[in-house]
Each structure stands twice: as C-alpha cells, then as structure tokens.
Amino acid sequence: MMSFKNKFDLVKRNTTEIIGEDNLVLLLKEKKNPVVYWGTATTGKPHIGYFFPMLKIADLLRAGFKVKILLADLHAALDNVEWSIVDKRYDYYKKAIPEMVKAIGINPKNLEFIKGSEMQLKPDYMYDVLKMSSYVSVRDSNKAAAEVVKMGDNPKLSGLIYPLMQAVDEEYLRVDCQLGGTDQRKIMVLARENLPKIGYDRRIEIMHPLIPGLIGKKMSASDDNSKIDLTDDEETVKRKINKAECIEGDPNNGLMSFLKYVIMVIKFDNDKTFKIQRAKKYGGNIEYKNYEDIEKDFVEKKLHPMDLKIALAREISDLLSKIDVESLNKLAEKAYRNI
Amino acid sequence: MMSFKNKFDLVKRNTTEIIGEDNLVLLLKEKKNPVVYWGTATTGKPHIGYFFPMLKIADLLRAGFKVKILLADLHAALDNVEWSIVDKRYDYYKKAIPEMVKAIGINPKNLEFIKGSEMQLKPDYMYDVLKMSSYVSVRDSNKAAAEVVKMGDNPKLSGLIYPLMQAVDEEYLRVDCQLGGTDQRKIMVLARENLPKIGYDRRIEIMHPLIPGLIGKKMSASDDNSKIDLTDDEETVKRKINKAECIEGDPNNGLMSFLKYVIMVIKFDNDKTFKIQRAKKYGGNIEYKNYEDIEKDFVEKKLHPMDLKIALAREISDLLSKIDVESLNKLAEKAYRNI
Numbered sequence: 001m002m003s004f005k006n007k008f009d010l011v012k013r014n015t016t017e018i019i020g021e022d023n024l025v026l027l028l029k030e031k032k033n034p035v036v037y038w039g040t041a042t043t044g045k046p047h048i049g050y051f052f053p054m055l056k057i058a059d060l061l062r063a064g065f066k067v068k069i070l071l072a073d074l075h076a077a078l079d080n081v082e083w084s085i086v087d088k089r090y091d092y093y094k095k096a097i098p099e100m101v102k103a104i105g106i107n108p109k110n111l112e113f114i115k116g117s118e119m120q121l122k123p124d125y126m127y128d129v130l131k132m133s134s135y136v137s138v139r140d141s142n143k144a145a146a147e148v149v150k151m152g153d154n155p156k157l158s159g160l161i162y163p164l165m166q167a168v169d170e171e172y173l174r175v176d177c178q179l180g181g182t183d184q185r186k187i188m189v190l191a192r193e194n195l196p197k198i199g200y201d202r203r204i205e206i207m208h209p210l211i212p213g214l215i216g217k218k219m220s221a222s223d224d225n226s227k228i229d230l231t232d233d234e235e236t237v238k239r240k241i242n243k244a245e246c247i248e249g250d251p252n253n254g255l256m257s258f259l260k261y262v263i264m265v266i267k268f269d270n271d272k273t274f275k276i277q278r279a280k281k282y283g284g285n286i287e288y289k290n291y292e293d294i295e296k297d298f299v300e301k302k303l304h305p306m307d308l309k310i311a312l313a314r315e316i317s318d319l320l321s322k323i324d325v326e327s328l329n330k331l332a333e334k335a336y337r338n339i
Numbered sequence: 340m341m342s343f344k345n346k347f348d349l350v351k352r353n354t355t356e357i358i359g360e361d362n363l364v365l366l367l368k369e370k371k372n373p374v375v376y377w378g379t380a381t382t383g384k385p386h387i388g389y390f391f392p393m394l395k396i397a398d399l400l401r402a403g404f405k406v407k408i409l410l411a412d413l414h415a416a417l418d419n420v421e422w423s424i425v426d427k428r429y430d431y432y433k434k435a436i437p438e439m440v441k442a443i444g445i446n447p448k449n450l451e452f453i454k455g456s457e458m459q460l461k462p463d464y465m466y467d468v469l470k471m472s473s474y475v476s477v478r479d480s481n482k483a484a485a486e487v488v489k490m491g492d493n494p495k496l497s498g499l500i501y502p503l504m505q506a507v508d509e510e511y512l513r514v515d516c517q518l519g520g521t522d523q524r525k526i527m528v529l530a531r532e533n534l535p536k537i538g539y540d541r542r543i544e545i546m547h548p549l550i551p552g553l554i555g556k557k558m559s560a561s562d563d564n565s566k567i568d569l570t571d572d573e574e575t576v577k578r579k580i581n582k583a584e585c586i587e588g589d590p591n592n593g594l595m596s597f598l599k600y601v602i603m604v605i606k607f608d609n610d611k612t613f614k615i616q617r618a619k620k621y622g623g624n625i626e627y628k629n630y631e632d633i634e635k636d637f638v639e640k641k642l643h644p645m646d647l648k649i650a651l652a653r654e655i656s657d658l659l660s661k662i663d664v665e666s667l668n669k670l671a672e673k674a675y676r677n678i
Contacts, residue, residue: 074469077469077470077473078469078472078473080473083470083473117466121462121465121466122462123460123461123462126460126465127456127460130413130416130417130497130500131416131422133417133495133496133497133500134416134417134419134422134495134496134497135495136495136496137493137494137495137496138477138481138493138494138495138496138498138499139493141496142477154476154477154478155476155477156472156473156474156475156476156477157472157473157475157476157477157480157499157500157503158469158472158473159477160477160496160499161469161472161496161500164496
C-alpha cells in the first residue's frame, strides 16, 4: 500500500499545475480509488508526444486511480474534422491509444475507454450542455476554446460548444479529476466555474506540459515535420530526428523535452539507463540514470547533439517497435486518406 | 374541395412574405395535406396578439394543411427563462394556446401539439444540431438570433444555439412549411441555408406581420402596459384600451392593427359586422363589414378614437369571455409568480 506522500508525489510528477490541489490531498487521503479521465479529440494522427500523457496515466494508475480515456469523436467534428470521416478517425484512435499504452507497459484492460458520442448524445447530457450554455457568455466560451479549437477568421458555433461539452464530460464520466495538457487550462477553468451553476461539483484539474515539436513550438498532429508518427519506420525516425532543432549547449528543444518527459521517465521507472555510444576520441560510451545529468552534460557541451540524436532515435525506434504499425496503417488508409 | 386558387389565397392572406413561394404552389397542387408548424417559446404570458397567428393557423387548416404547434420549452430556457420554471411556463402555454384556438372556433383536436424537449433531446436531433453548428458561424447565428432572443450586452451561448435548434425543428417536425412572425425571418433564412448542408430539404417559410403594442412598437409579452393579457377582465381591457395610443385620423397604431388582423378577420369569416354604437349627434350607430371601410372613416375623421375604443374593448372582452381564465390564473400562479 503506497503512502499518501508517495501517491501525491506520483500524481504531481511532471505536472505544471493542479487546480484544486487541496481537494486532491483530501481525495488521496479519503478515497481508495479516485477516478480521473484523460480525453482526446479524435482528430489528427496521434504522434509520439502522446506518450507523455500515457506516462502520466501510468503514474495515476500506480497511485490507485481508476483511469478513463475519452475518445472524443464529437469533439473532433466540432473541431473541423469532416463529419463523414469522424468514425474512421475514432477507429484509428481506438487502436492507437491502447497500442501506446501497451508500449509503455500498461495493460489496456486496466483502463476504461469511452466513445464520446455514446455518452454525449444522451438526453440528460445534452440537457446539461444547453443548461450550461445559458450561463456561459459567447465571449468566455470563445476564450476557452481559442487554444484548443482551430477557430479561423470566421469561427463556427461548434468551436464554442466544444468547451461546454468538455465541462459536462467531467460530470457524465463520473470523475474526480481531469488530466490534460496546459493548453486545456481555460476549458478546465470554465468547467470549474460553470459546473456548480448547473448543480454539479467542480473537479480537480491536473495539467502536464506540452512537449514542443521537433521543429516549431508544439508537436502538432497536423504538421508532419514537427512530429514523429507512431507509424514512422526506423529510417523516418532517424531522418526526422536528424533534421530536428537541437543547438549544441541549448537544451530548449523538442528532443530534450521528449527525452525528459518520456524516455527518461520510462528509464527511471524501469531502473534502466540511457546509453550513448560514441568513439573513444569523442568521450567514449556513457550511461545516464536521469535527465538532469544529461542536461548538465549537454549544456556543458560534453554531450554533442549528434550523439544525442543517434541515441534518442534508437530509443524512439525501440518504443515504436512495440506498436502494431501494420494495423494502424490499414486504419489510417480510411481515416487519413485525404491527408 | 377547395380550388388551388382559393387555397393559395387563403394561405397568403395577411402574410408579409413567403420564402419559397414557387414550392408552395407545387405543394398545394401536389399534396393533399401539407404539413406546417407554428412554434412558440414558452416565455412570457401569451397576450391577445397571439390570436393573429391562431387565425393564420385557421386559414391553413381550411386550406387542407395538417398543423403542428411546437411549444418550445427548451427555447424558452435558451432565451433567459429560468430552467427551474420552464416546465411551469410550458404548462401555462399548454392550456393557453388551445384556449385561444377554441375561442376562434377551432377544435384543438385538429392540431398536433408537441413539447419541444420531448423531441429535441433525442440523440439524432442533437447530433444534427451539433452538425449544423460546424457549418454556421458565430456571426451568422448571432445575427439570426438578434431579433428574437434577448441577447443583452454580454450574450450567452444559449442565444446562438437557439436559431440552430429552430432550424433543425423543421426537419424533426417533418413539416413542409413554417409559419412565424416577421421577426423570425433571419432564423428562417438560416434554416433554409443550412438544412441542406446537413442533408435535409429547405422548407417554405410563411411570415405574418407583428401586431404593434397598444403602447410602443411591438406587443411584448414582457411589457404589461403594451399588451392585453388573455386573463385580463373586462375592466382591465377597457382601461388598457382607453390608455392605448390612438391619434384621431392616424390608423398606424396597435388598436387598428388588432382590428384589422384579428377582429375583422373573425367578423369577415363568420359573416358578421363590427358595430359602433354612438349617439345620433355623433353620427349614430354604424356597422362595418370590412377593415378597409373602418380605416377610411377613421382617416377621414368620421370615426372618433373614443367610439372605436369602446367598440373594440367590447369585441376583445367578448373574445376573452370564451377563455377559461380561472384555470389560466391558477397555472399562472406557478408559472409567473415572480413577475
């Protein structure tokens, strides 16, 4: 039985912010199996950045949480995925997310998967969305959606309904907490402000950082150059990593973030090391037990970007080798045929 | 069997505009019993201005239409009626509308009444509302709602969902046409533009003029001085009519409109006359068969506002005497207790 302190640290590890932290303390002390959900709109192809929330899910499972994963098909349609293709996108995510989960050593059977439309079209749910819509201003809904939904110059009404449905999801999923990236913050705050107005409890909101892209600020599902796909083969991984931004001595880039939040978390949890192989004249082989040491060497220019890239490409390929790429590629033919 | 010409004239009588008139011609020629709906959000107390759409409904019934009446409880909540009181408002309308219908000589059994929430919370319906929301811009929805929904300085999202639900209503009520006041025009146009985008036919939109208030531009359910209530007694009717705007020689006021669109339609259809009783020295008694003659005399100052008011107050009291005021007052205690 894990101590409160250990549970709390595990929940908090690698998070940027927890709204309702006081309630989290009570929750961990009082409830044996609190319930948390992580949701993803079934839009672009999930990339390796998604491993990070998967690892947070692993933390939460170990801390005793029951974890629900919402595959939000309707939210995808509200965020500009063609209605005719939404179900194919859902099929892709329905395969891809459990594959990622398995790759980091979790049995997907320990998670509960929920299809958004199966929960969200029920009369009570929609009644509550309409009810909430009478308390939320157009302005506030717009602000909440702006970081998550592609709004464009002439935003569609769907983008404003999106945050309200995410808020009501917290109630209908019967959860204590929501886990999400920092880009979800305004939606989470909207949920906390408005759930009580329609008679429900506000939930604890756990936020994790967003992993920057290989090129550019955010690893984006819609920009192929910024990300490594789950279905990328070894050569593609090498090529993309090779092209990725990584200036000697400067750790502020997507590769280092991925190393920190994904690879080194897996290494640490499995008591393994990150190995750099290099000729003796470049310093010889070296093993790292934690990210901090890597960053230190990198900043001090004792670890060259090229050596880092080679080692990281190998780690990513190892991780992806556990994914059923063939099945995903088949599903992708229908889900992403126009992309 | 009524001729096409007679049917068409009857449908068109006292309307301001019909969008899709070509289709109306085809409809009347090809379908024995076309279907039309008139909807009302169950907000403020229905006033005597509501007799006008009731008379249009009578026209449509005589022209062979099947008429559905939507008592839109959810729309009322989306338009600022407290969620906790919406059902009581619905109960009031559910009694008041059939009472009005009976008062003008229609058997309510010839109409189909539908409660909005019983139709609108079904999964397919809400799926279509969400689908439409991905095609309609915030801007367009806002424009469509502006004349119908009380938006205020910081409009709520509910007001923007309102027009989309009204559009989707046309499909789920399985109607060929919608009947509504000219204030509904932008919502009707939005429906015609967007129903085809989600795979449905655009409907024919039949618009009637809005009857001005006794004081002010519009007979408003929320302004007690502007309107005569269904439950007003004879003394109250007299007092309100007496106070109403009515300048000698100028027929542009709410009293003349009510005379034109309600009283004289009933008189004409029942082959009766509008009687003015006055002393011989003021011109003596006179009977009118149609509105045009009244207006002519009024403009030529042969008919004094005071004589008109006395006669009109009597006609309105006669009409209201057919209403079950006692039952309505009981329902009003719960539905309008805070007003």
